[in-house]
Amino acid sequence: MRATSRCLAIVALLLVSAAPAGMAEQATDGQKPPPSQVQDHYAQGQVWYEGKWVRMTALLDLCRKARKAMQAEVQRSGDTENRVSTITKTLAELEGKYDADCVPVKRRLAQALAKRSEAARTLAQPPPAKPRTIAQMRGSRGGKKNQKKNRARNQRENKRRQEQYQAALKRYKERREKAQKALGQAEADAKGAARQLEKLHAGLKAKQKPLLTERTRITQEARSTSGRVGAHRSTLLKVAAVLAAVPESVRLRFGVVEWRNQFYSVADLKHLHASIVDEIQTGRKDAARTLTAKGQSLPKTWTHPRQKEADALRALIRGAEADIADAKRAAT
Secondary structure, eight states: OHHHHHHHHHHHHHHHHHOOTTGGGOOOSSOOOOHHHHHHHHHTTEEEETTEEEEHHHHHHHHHHHHHHHHHHHHHHHHHHHHHHHHHHHHHHHHHHHHHHHHHHHHHHHHHHHHHHHHHHHHHSOOOOOOOOOOOOOSOTTHHHHHHHHHHHHHHHHHHHHHHHHHHHHHHHHHHHHHHHHHHHHHHHHHHHHHHHHHHHHHHHHHHHHHHHHHHHHHHHHHHHHHHHHHHHHHHHHHHHHHHTSOHHHHHHTTOEEETTEEEOHHHHHHHHHHHHHHHHHHHHHHHHHHHHTTOOOOTTOOOTTHHHHHHHHHHHHHHHHHHHHHHHHHO
16 A cells, blocks of 8 residues: 555656646647537536547546556556666676676786796796807917916816806706796686686676666666656646636536646545555654664654645545535536
8 A cells, every 4th residue: 555655646746747837728639619619518517628529527537547557657667666776786796796706816817927927037038158168278388387287277167167057057947947837837827717707707797698688678668668657647737738727616516626737536536635644654653663663752743744735635625525515506
């Protein structure tokens, strides 16, 4: 019942906001009837609507159906908004989980790429240069003794340089072999991390797809709903324009009552009033329950936002019933 009351409230707001000033001056569809016929048809409870004479009570039925259909569309629109909100929230949660799952994988990928770059730099280093050998000098001064000492010294130096070169070459090869293994491992780790990221992304897309499809469908349905609401509102405005041109005394004779630029039967107004009262009572209970949970009580001065509307509508119904009775007595 609460949802119905809220829908009725939304419909009422839509009608009030859509009703233009000077509505009684709007022209009806179709060719206007001769003025001489108007009073005779008024006496029969008929008005000129869309090119023909129609009973005012029939227009009230039309309004009732339009409002009911509009209420259903508003309810459907509210359900649609809730569904879109739920889908959007779910999508955000999926993306949040995806981002969180990607963090450690992206970290491993970055580490693997850094190791690969380091290994590549090592492999790009040139090998150690071969040592320059000191040539044995012949015919040098100083005699054979000095020549022998020089050759021995040069041989030792050449041996030392060769040993240093071999040690450097061994270290170079070891570093290169280690870098080659590290490069292979880093490339394997990078590919593995990249594949895992692709898998996570594919999983996200697979979960998103039905939700996005559903949201698109709902959005398109919402546009259709908006169009239907507009059509019902247009019908209500056209009927209101026709009935507003009828003198109030004539309208009341046939039970047509104006409320906020729209026209109702007394029975319809009583139903609307009952729905507002139900909303007020529900609001009071909710407010009391909330305050009780906080250890407080509902103030005696508490008033629902729609209380004034309910009071005004109740006064209108009472006045309308009296006016209708007077109008009927005057017509007899």
